[in-house]
Amino acid sequence: xxxxxxxxxxxxxxxxxxxxxxxxxxxIGAVVSVTGPASFLGEPERNTLVMLQDQINDSxxxxxxxxxxxxxxxxxxxxxxVLAADRLIRRDRVQAGIGGTxxxxxxxxxxxxxxxxxxxxxxxxxxxxVDPVNPxxxxxxxxxxxxVTRILDHAKDQGYKRIAIITVSDGFGQAGREVLRExxxxxxxxxxxxxxxxxxxxxxxxxxxxxxNQNPDAIICWGTNPGPAVIARNRQxxxxxxxxxxxHGVASRRFIELAGNxxxxxxxxxxRLSVAEQIPDDHPQKQLLLDYIADYESRFNxxxxxxxxxxxxxxMLIKEAIEMGESAEPQDIxxxxxxxxxxxxxxGIFNMSPEDHNGLDETSFVxxxxxxxxWEIVSE
Amino acid sequence: MDLGSILQYLVSGLTVGSTYGLxxxxxxxxxxxxxxxxxxxxxxxxxGGMLAVFFAGALNLGxxxxxxxxxxxxxxxxxxxxxxxxxxxxxxxxxxxxxxTIGVSIFIRGVVMLFLGKDTFSLPPFFGTEALEFFGAMIxxxxxxxxxxxxxxxxxxxxxxxxxxxxxxxxACSFEQKAAHLVGISVDxxxxxxxxxxxxxxxxxxxxxxxxxxxxxxxxIMLGLKGFAACILGGLGNPFxxxxxxLIIGVLESFGAGFISSAYKDAFAFIILLVIxxxxxxxxxxxxxxxxx
Numbered sequence: 233x234x235x236x237x238x239x240x241x242x243x244x245x246x247x248x249x250x251x252x253x254x255x256x257x258x259x260i261g262a263v264v265s266v267t268g269p270a271s272f273l274g275e276p277e278r279n280t281l282v283m284l285q286d287q288i289n290d291s292x293x294x295x296x297x298x299x300x301x302x303x304x305x306x307x308x309x310x311x312x313x314v315l316a317a318d319r320l321i322r323r324d325r326v327q328a329g330i331g332g333t334x335x336x337x338x339x340x341x342x343x344x345x346x347x348x349x350x351x352x353x354x355x356x357x358x359x360x361x362v363d364p365v366n367p368x369x370x371x372x373x374x375x376x377x378x379x380v381t382r383i384l385d386h387a388k389d390q391g392y393k394r395i396a397i398i399t400v401s402d403g404f405g406q407a408g409r410e411v412l413r414e415x416x417x418x419x420x421x422x423x424x425x426x427x428x429x430x431x432x433x434x435x436x437x438x439x440x441x442x443x444x445n446q447n448p449d450a451i452i453c454w455g456t457n458p459g460p461a462v463i464a465r466n467r468q469x470x471x472x473x474x475x476x477x478x479x480h481g482v483a484s485r486r487f488i489e490l491a492g493n494x495x496x497x498x499x500x501x502x503x504r505l506s507v508a509e510q511i512p513d514d515h516p517q518k519q520l521l522l523d524y525i526a527d528y529e530s531r532f533n534x535x536x537x538x539x540x541x542x543x544x545x546x547x548m549l550i551k552e553a554i555e556m557g558e559s560a561e562p563q564d565i566x567x568x569x570x571x572x573x574x575x576x577x578x579x580g581i582f583n584m585s586p587e588d589h590n591g592l593d594e595t596s597f598v599x600x601x602x603x604x605x606x607w608e609i610v611s612e
Numbered sequence: 613m614d615l616g617s618i619l620q621y622l623v624s625g626l627t628v629g630s631t632y633g634l635x636x637x638x639x640x641x642x643x644x645x646x647x648x649x650x651x652x653x654x655x656x657x658x659x660g661g662m663l664a665v666f667f668a669g670a671l672n673l674g675x676x677x678x679x680x681x682x683x684x685x686x687x688x689x690x691x692x693x694x695x696x697x698x699x700x701x702x703x704x705x706x707x708x709x710x711x712x713t714i715g716v717s718i719f720i721r722g723v724v725m726l727f728l729g730k731d732t733f734s735l736p737p738f739f740g741t742e743a744l745e746f747f748g749a750m751i752x753x754x755x756x757x758x759x760x761x762x763x764x765x766x767x768x769x770x771x772x773x774x775x776x777x778x779x780x781x782x783x784a785c786s787f788e789q790k791a792a793h794l795v796g797i798s799v800d801x802x803x804x805x806x807x808x809x810x811x812x813x814x815x816x817x818x819x820x821x822x823x824x825x826x827x828x829x830x831x832x833i834m835l836g837l838k839g840f841a842a843c844i845l846g847g848l849g850n851p852f853x854x855x856x857x858x859l860i861i862g863v864l865e866s867f868g869a870g871f872i873s874s875a876y877k878d879a880f881a882f883i884i885l886l887v888i889x890x891x892x893x894x895x896x897x898x899x900x901x902x903x904x905x
Contacts, residue, residue: 435824
């Protein structure tokens, strides 16, 4: 009996501070893949959130309240993401959520946040996250559709008609493939070849040889490192002079390093964060991007990546929504997130609406060409 | 289908198949000495590539010293693995030791991830980047290197096992450990040697493939799996069957991707593997009498 009482007291002691502190802090919960296969995305995201928490609190918090971002690492595992989401909702009682890092993990935790009626801003790109629109779910990265539109617009301007695609067989590649298969005919182009490779494949000359036999005007490759670097190298090896478009999935310096001089002349859509130096001075994102890059690089001593920007956008959109409604109640945050207009973020300018929970369009990308191992904007 | 395309598929299949083969060889050598499947074999391949990248980049060595250093370090890792994890549990159930090798592979992967990072890395090719044209197929010099070195390793191993006293002693251990012990062969030392040799062979595979295929801390998983499949295909316990099995899987994948559909590339190899195991359970080059009592 006494033991039972003791347990009760201990349990109360654990639960009490959570309730007591709910009033003077704003709690945001994040599910981030800091380790595991998606760590290249999750690590800059975590860093950005840690940095933002300090910056916001140093300048007086949100509505005068202290901001607390609780970050759980899901190790890029779906199960751990669901557990982390559950913990954020039930134990930490967060007012809004950020995450997950990958599309798969986001889709897995959507139902938890929806059921708890807490808004979630995802840092993953898949269109399915916001289409069909779920009232509680938002996302910050541009959709594949925007990148594909940007690429096909450019290809059309060049007079290319016959398009070959080569996509990776993981979630990112297959989502891209679906959009490509839909938009290529829609924009009046012909798809002459549709090749697939595995995420860990080390040689794609077979696929490229097949593509060469179809004689396309341009090739579009959809994947994340290292596959596209191998494809760029194989293309050079086969001496294919067909123009090669890459996706925004390889918008990192690492890709240029990996592909070496095989990356010369490749075209890809880029978020403005990657080419902040080159965008015109009067562009509304310019100053914000330069500040974010300077802050991030001086604090973490590693180069910034566009992935950290997704976290920046997610946190700052939530902050904006709280300040708009002067309330940190989950319901109010949700309602106001949907009303945000003209919000300048790292990914682009967000115009949310009840029908669009992403708020970006294809102008959030620029087309760039890789010249002398660096990006050069070819169309704003 | 023109000759150029067919040759292209063949060359890329042989190139990738060589690493499967070298990984499979490593499995076989340890299996022969200990009856254990060493699931850390893929990690030896990864270590070879990652360490070569590290030595070439961080220590600013040329490609050749870096490669030599990487191969020697990996061999040392193989020896340490045997000393620290396999020998202390000597006499344990084979299944237990296999679980230990899985543990070692996770450990090696974790250490490499922590110290060398989670990125993908590349290594400059040994000689020349310009592709050579051969009947309409494009061959990069590194592919020729890979095939040559694989052949050399095979010939070297054959000579070692057939002509040297150490090689014969190792073979003796694989046939009957107790009898080998009775005639004065140090079984412990032979087992250690088998780990050293398979780490050596694996890391050679890793360093020669890295300039073409890039490397990262987790490439060992897939290579280990394909190498294991090659081993089974060629007949478990037969080194030359293992190497041939690797080449066959590589070529099948490449032709499958080229002629039928790249979407099912990985499936072809495993379908063929299943068919062969149904028809000839001991593998193409395996003897049916390896059952031991």
